[in-house]
Amino acid sequence: MGNNFAMLLDGFQTVFTPTNLMFGLLGTFLGTLVGVLPGIGPALAIGLLLPITLTVNPTSALIMFAAIFYGAMYGGSTTSILLNTPGESGSVITALEGNKMAKAGRAGAALATAAIGSFVAGTIATILLAFGAPVLAEFALTIQPAGYLSLIILAFATVGTLLGTSRIRGLIALSMGLVIGLVGADLQSGALRLTFGNLNAIDGIETVTVIVAIFALGETLYLASRHTIVQASVMQMNGKAWMTREDFKRSWKPWLRGTAIGFPLGVIPAGGSEVPTFLSYGVEKALSKNKDEFGKGAIEGVAGPEAANNANAAGVLVPMLALGLPTSATAAVVLVAFQSFNIQPGPMLFQTNPEIVWGLIASLFVGNFLLLVLNLPLIRFWVLLLKIPSHYLYAGITTFALLGAYALNNSTFDLQVALVVGVIGFLFRRFGVPITPLIIGAILGPLSELYFKRALQISQGDWGILVAGTFPKVIYGILILVIIGPLVWNFKKTFAVKK
Amino acid sequence: MILNKLSKQGKGELAFASSFFLLGIFVAWDTSKMDIPQDNSIVSPQTFPYMVAAFATLVGFGLMLDVLRGNHGTPDGDEPGDPYTPLNFKTMGIVAVAIGMHVILLEIAGYVIAATVCFWGVAYAFGSRRILKDLLISLVFAFVVYFSFSKGLNINLPSGFFEGILK
16 A cells, blocks of 8 residues: 555656646646537547547656546536537436526536536545555456456446446447457457458457547437437526535535445446436435425536546546456547557556556546646636537547548558448437447457457366356356346336236 | 338338347358368367357347337437437438548548548538538648648648648
């Protein structure tokens, strides 16, 4: 523990060089800028900004990344409060109450409680991350390949079935992601899969291309396919983005409760930011003395879910850094960012690249602080961004997404892939299939195959190893409880109604 | 006769669902045709793809059943507008063509032209009709991106027609 603290201080030392601070500042600015734009969530924002970091040295780039990460989250909450649409699932709740507050002329208070709440939650969650991730990583060193495989399968099951409204549709998305992950040469034997003789496909499909295309191009195609394109109306904001003593009094407990709900649900693969934000909202509504205000613009309904959203995002970084397992689209992009510098997150990361990982954690603190200082005073500038006409906005998003897809390898093949994935993204939106399981499948699919093969190599081909040992048994036990449990419960409920 | 009961959207969704069923079968077929270079590993490179194929086929079938039983997906409604409006293939087609043009033009005509065409096309599809003004904005956007990336960040973008001027 004490050692980790010293490492963290070293991390701060890495961050506090003029160059790295510059990149941190640039990251917060760009992250917020792109995050504020309607239709761009944190995952897409990071994906779009990835090419910018490609030519910078790894440490500075990752520091910039941490800043972009929190910046995009902040930007997103501004949009959901001032526009009458959430834009992404984690902000649905913020939009619900925050927009009502804005309508009642309390936009400033809503923005302030969101920003300060995000700061408080982000800071607490980053502290927990700094001390939790190394412990988890140390434990993870003892996990055997079969254990890893069980963890991945658990992540597949929870991300596939907990997101969205329909279980089967989540699994459809997962299967599509697994198929995308298959494309290319098999790592061990070199056997080619689904390449159709295309030389470019041998290296597989770039994950960043998939992420950028499925969010940006899929969304643009989907909105274009709807008859009318509605320009979302921007709320008026009078006065400063600040809150009164009364607002503060009503906000601080929801911030802490939101953090307590959001962080653990990010660490375990519970499937994105929907669940924690909805839970936090429910808790605040149940505990509030002003229940009648909920649905009409209650500040607790912004403070809690916003804190939960941010703490959740930091929580997701714990398994991402310590196990190398991303369980949200945002974490998936951060993982890809690491990989683009040939750094593999996972239990070894804290030993092989301590300066990078601690620099990253320190810059999460710094980025979070910079945002609080920058964001509220600059609010009027961000509001201007919301007024960009939607036809230029989507034209820009499309063009920029294609740039990102191309710049990675300077290859037109990636652009062709982007077009196809964009069409898939359109179909998914049209038919109510969630996007995240596809991304998780595409990233974790190849990894699951790797652990599967390793496990069977250890056992000389005996499949029994997959469930041997305590750890896999515990994980599969949890899996059965999480997946089968609700099914039985639902069945009982329908049965009871019929009776 | 079951098909008659389905609405137009339902039929589209059924086709969507069956495509996953077919995708699974296709992956299995591709796997069976796989060239295995001197295999002496314990796990064949075919094992995992077969599992994925089986999974895709299974969930594809599951979704087909779900649609046939009348459970339809809820279109994504996080953005403004009514998600249940009928599809407008014209506007969507324009966006797809704009993206396609970018892909084709990039290495033939260079980044600036490809990006201008794409930006302008998407803006047009989204209802903007100020053709000249849009063209100007598209050009400026393409130039700014080209310069900041190729000069500022040393990311190599094809210069195309402007090779002499921009270098």
